Amino acid sequence: SQTIHQWPATLVQPVGSPLSLECTVEGTSNPNLYWYRQAAGRGLQLLFYSVGIGQISSEVPQNLSASRPQDRQFILSSKKLLLSDSGFYLCAWTPGQGLGYTFGSGTRLTVV
Amino acid sequence: AQSVTQPDIHITVSEGASLELRCNYSYGATPYLFWYVQSPGQGLQLLLKYFSGDTLVQGIKGFEAEFKRSQSSFNLRKPSVHWSDAAEYFCAENFGNEKLTFGTGTRLTIIP
Numbered sequence: 001s002q003t004i005h006q007w008p009a010t011l012v013q014p015v016g017s018p019l020s021l022e023c024t025v026e027g028t029s030n031p032n033l034y035w036y037r038q039a040a041g042r043g044l045q046l047l048f049y050s051v052g053i054g055q056i057s058s059e060v061p062q063n064l065s066a067s068r069p070q071d072r073q074f075i076l077s078s079k080k081l082l083l084s085d086s087g088f089y090l091c092a093w094t095p096g097q098g099l100g101y102t103f104g105s106g107t108r109l110t111v112v
Numbered sequence: 113a114q115s116v117t118q119p120d121i122h123i124t125v126s127e128g129a130s131l132e133l134r135c136n137y138s139y140g141a142t143p144y145l146f147w148y149v150q151s152p153g154q155g156l157q158l159l160l161k162y163f164s165g166d167t168l169v170q171g172i173k174g175f176e177a178e179f180k181r182s183q184s185s186f187n188l189r190k191p192s193v194h195w196s197d198a199a200e201y202f203c204a205e206n207f208g209n210e211k212l213t214f215g216t217g218t219r220l221t222i223i224p
Contacts (some may be wrong), residue, residue, distance in 0.1 A: 006155075032210055043216035044156075044202065051210055059211075090155055094212075100146055101212055103155035 002027035006091045006104030013111055019064075019078040021107050023091030026072065031093040033074040034101065035066055038088040050074060086111045116205050118215035125193050126223050133188040133218050135177075135203030144206040145186040147177055149199045150217075156202065162186065173197070198222045 006023045013019060025031050035047040046059045048066035056066050063082050067075045074091060088108050092101040115138040125131050137143055144163055148156040160171025167179040177188045186203060203215040 034212075044214040046211060046213075049210055057210075088153075092156075092212075100144075100158055100161050100206075101156075102158070103148075105155045106153070108153065 002093075002102065004091065004093055004102055004104045006107060008107060009105065010108045011110070013081050013109065015083055015111055016080045019076070019081050019085070019109070021076040021089055021091075021109075023074045023076075023104055024072055025093045028093070028095060029071060031072065031095060033068060034092040034094075035074065035076050036090045036092065038090060038106075040087070044090065048076070081111045083111050085109065116203050116213050116215035118201075118203055118218050120218045121216070122219045122221065124221045124223060127195055128192050131188075131190045131193045131197070131220070133201050133203075133220070135186045135188065135215060136184050137186060137203075137205045138184070145177075145179060146204040146206070146212070147171065147175070147186075147188045148202045148204060148214075149173075150202065151199045159188070159201075193220075193222055195222045195224070 003026045032051050034049045036044045037047055038044050049057050050068045053068055053071055064078050086109055088106050090106045091104040094101045117136045119134050146161045147159040149159050150156045159175050160169050160177055162169045162179045169177050175188055175190050177186055179186050198220055200217045200219050202217045204212050206212045
């Protein structure tokens with residue numbers, strides 16, 4: 001069966017420090033991968049998605065970047081965190097268009 | 113552009129009472145529609161989905177949703193709620209591209 005792993009679960013980072021959040025999917029190949037951010041009391045904002053290795057689409061200009069070095073690995077990064085980067089980050093995958101997403105358990109990022 | 117509207121930010125229901133959460137999607141070709149549930153600090157879990165066919169869709173945990181093209185709606189219902197149903201509920205749509213668009217969510221509170 002397919003599983004999605006996301007880590008770490010919680011993270012407290014100082015302003016200006018780098019960030020690396022990792023997401024991996026098991027039990028499937030060539031998934032579409034997604035990073036969402038959920039700010040407190042708000043809905044889900046799509047940050048990046050990828051339909052293949054090295055293919056990244058950015059939805060919102062921001063302080064973050066994403067990479068897909070392997071088929072089932074998706075990484076969210078920042079060189080210098082801002083206070084406004086705080087939030088709940090969710091990784092998700094889907095086998096194809098219109099088939100629904102499966103979400104990871106999320107990472108709570110607090111920038112202090 | 114695709115959009116999903118959940119007009120109710122917060123709903124309070126007594127345990128054992130019926131529930132209906134509203135969702136309206138932007139008009140377009142036949143959409144793929146989804147309902148997700150999120151418990152505090154957790155990822156999102158798929159409750160049900162609609163692609164085509166029968167407009168009344170059954171999901172997990174006793175939930176159902178009805179697709180009404182004439183009203184551009186996909187409301188979620190449950191005949192009798194349980195205290196464990198307290199959570200945030202998200203409606204989402206996909207028009208056959210790589211992206212899933214979410215509503216802003218409805219927070220459900222259950223009172224004894």
